[in-house]
Amino acid sequence: TEKPAGLIMIFGATGDLAKRKLFPSLYRLYKKGNLSEQFAVVGVARRPLTNEEFQASVKTSVENAIEDHKDLDDFVSHFYYHSHDVTDSSSYQTLKGIASDLDRHYSLEGNRIFYLAMAPEFFGTIAEHLKTDGLTDVSGFKRLVIEKPFGHDLESAKELNERIRKAFSEDEIYRIDHYLGKEMVQNIEVIRFANAIFEPLWNNRYISNIQVTSSEVLGVEERGRYYETSGALRDMVQNHMLQMVALLAMEPPIRLNTDEIRSEKVKVLRAMRTIKGDEVKDAFVRGQYGAGEMDGNAVPAYRKETMVNPESNTETFVAGKLLIDNFRWAGVPFYIRTGKRMAAKSTKIVIQFKDIPMNLYYGTEQTLNPNLLVIHIQPEEGITLYLNAQKSGQNMEATPVKLNFANKGTAGMNTPEAYERLLYDCMRGDATNFTHWNEVALSWSFVDNISEVWENTKAENFPNYESGTMGPRGADLLLEKDGFFWWPVT
Numbered sequence: 001t002e003k004p005a006g007l008i009m010i011f012g013a014t015g016d017l018a019k020r021k022l023f024p025s026l027y028r029l030y031k032k033g034n035l036s037e038q039f040a041v042v043g044v045a046r047r048p049l050t051n052e053e054f055q056a057s058v059k060t061s062v063e064n065a066i067e068d069h070k071d072l073d074d075f076v077s078h079f080y081y082h083s084h085d086v087t088d089s090s091s092y093q094t095l096k097g098i099a100s101d102l103d104r105h106y107s108l109e110g111n112r113i114f115y116l117a118m119a120p121e122f123f124g125t126i127a128e129h130l131k132t133d134g135l136t137d138v139s140g141f142k143r144l145v146i147e148k149p150f151g152h153d154l155e156s157a158k159e160l161n162e163r164i165r166k167a168f169s170e171d172e173i174y175r176i177d178h179y180l181g182k183e184m185v186q187n188i189e190v191i192r193f194a195n196a197i198f199e200p201l202w203n204n205r206y207i208s209n210i211q212v213t214s215s216e217v218l219g220v221e222e223r224g225r226y227y228e229t230s231g232a233l234r235d236m237v238q239n240h241m242l243q244m245v246a247l248l249a250m251e252p253p254i255r256l257n258t259d260e261i262r263s264e265k266v267k268v269l270r271a272m273r274t275i276k277g278d279e280v281k282d283a284f285v286r287g288q289y290g291a292g293e294m295d296g297n298a299v300p301a302y303r304k305e306t307m308v309n310p311e312s313n314t315e316t317f318v319a320g321k322l323l324i325d326n327f328r329w330a331g332v333p334f335y336i337r338t339g340k341r342m343a344a345k346s347t348k349i350v351i352q353f354k355d356i357p358m359n360l361y362y363g364t365e366q367t368l369n370p371n372l373l374v375i376h377i378q379p380e381e382g383i384t385l386y387l388n389a390q391k392s393g394q395n396m397e398a399t400p401v402k403l404n405f406a407n408k409g410t411a412g413m414n415t416p417e418a419y420e421r422l423l424y425d426c427m428r429g430d431a432t433n434f435t436h437w438n439e440v441a442l443s444w445s446f447v448d449n450i451s452e453v454w455e456n457t458k459a460e461n462f463p464n465y466e467s468g469t470m471g472p473r474g475a476d477l478l479l480e481k482d483g484f485f486w487w488p489v490t
């Protein structure tokens with residue numbers, strides 16, 4: 001195993017993401033021996049804390065997330081803290097001193113990762129200061145890891161990109177899309193490109209449609225203020241949903257390396273048919289949750305949540321039909337849907353194959369089930385293939401059977417968490433599972449056309465789905481008018 005040395009500087013180290021994901025992930029890497037002793041972490045946030053207090057809070061977050069925690073004291077001894085105002089130049093000077101000291105003390109080889117885990121309005125400022133105050137003058141590598149959202153639309157994303165590009169080159173920028181760190185999302189490529197039985201069928205001659213669902217049961221929780229300016233289209237579709245579509249639809253890359261994979265994904269996004277103006281209402285459906293019951297408890301409507309406008313026009317659900325205009329996919333709809341307060345927490349991809357040319361097994365009134373390949377991304381991980389086989393004891397009658405592969409049970413161990421993989425990838429300098437600027441820009445231009453219509457027309461029927469359901473009726477109609485339906489994901 002590679003064990004790259006380096007300093008990891010986390011901006012927003014007292015925040016939710018750092019505590020729930022980053023510290024536990026770093027600890028897992030440490031325990032597996034994927035982090036050498038040549039590492040140090042500097043936590044940066046506003047609150048004044050001593051190194052000891054910070055180390056204690058890192059310990060607590062690891063203990064909360066992981067049962068077995070031996071060597072935890074050794075691990076946290078690598079953590080340091082600096083109380084910092086992100087707009088104050090002198091504070092970066094201090095930080096630079098700390099970084100140089102740690103570099104010598106732990107022999108970090110001049111390698112630095114800057115992880116921005118705080119409110120996006122600071123991303124540009126921090127990147128600029130890192131350069132002007134000398135923190136990016138390093139003898140080893142320097143990398144910037146940046147959380148979502150990357151901009152609010154194409155224009156703001158461009159502006160942000162220009163600011164961070166002053167301090168980091170494109171190949172030093174690691175834009176997080178944590179879906180790309182998930183085991184089964186990475187597995188899409190393996191299923192497609194390592195099996196002789198799928199790739200020959202992976203086109204418009206044999207696939208009738210593809211359905212990508214990412215549903216949550218949670219509502220907006222404490223994120224009302226942010227969510228009001230975002231909505232499901234920006235929060236989920238622009239990044240995670242379109243990334244999954246790109247992986248499903250891309251051509252086989254000539255090599256499985258960062259540049260080749262990214263360039264194939266970019267081609268998919270370029271081939272995606274633009275939907276704008278009047279076309280939006282035919283291809284996209286927006287929803288907002290009303291009150292309802294979840295697990296026997298009454299839950300409030302979105303408009304009643306904290307920091308949410310009582311007449312909010314913000315969508316908490318999106319369904320859409322995407323078309324990819326190239327030889328492989330012409331005529332095959334990719335349906336996507338995502339939302340909050342839905343019936344189940346589930347991320348799944350269903351690939352529906354076309355019907356066989358003629359059905360020999362049933363009379364004309366009864367249909368044979370189509371073959372389906374289901375990729376379960378979360379909470380279960382695995383694949384299911386639905387086939388038809390002879391019904392036992394019967395003559396000439398077919399019955400559906402399921403071939404199931406569950407990732408968890410089989411491997412006999414927990415699959416690594418997305419953040420663990422992504423942090424390790426970044427330390428090794430592998431940017432494959434991060435989004436390139438070209439992907440960000442193309443996804444924003446696609447999504448901007450839809451937001452433009454939605455922002456300028458009030459949704460008359462909001463709220464239009466009850467909490468605890470699979471979304472508004474319109475989402476079903478979207479498929480029904482093409483002769484399809486959403487395959488159940490629960």
Ligand code: NAD
Nearest residue numbers: 012013014015016017045046084085086117118147148149
């Ligand atoms: P948070 O509000 O919990 O934490 C914000 C952090 O920023 C705190 O450590 C705070 O001290 C620091 N901070 C704020 N203002 C500062 C200032 N002026 N100077 C110095 N430090 C300052 O946020 P979070 O939930 O941890 O999210 C951080 C980022 O990660 C956001 O971009 C968010 O969109 C993204 N993200 C979070 C999650 C999650 O699960 N929480 C998931 C995906 C993406």
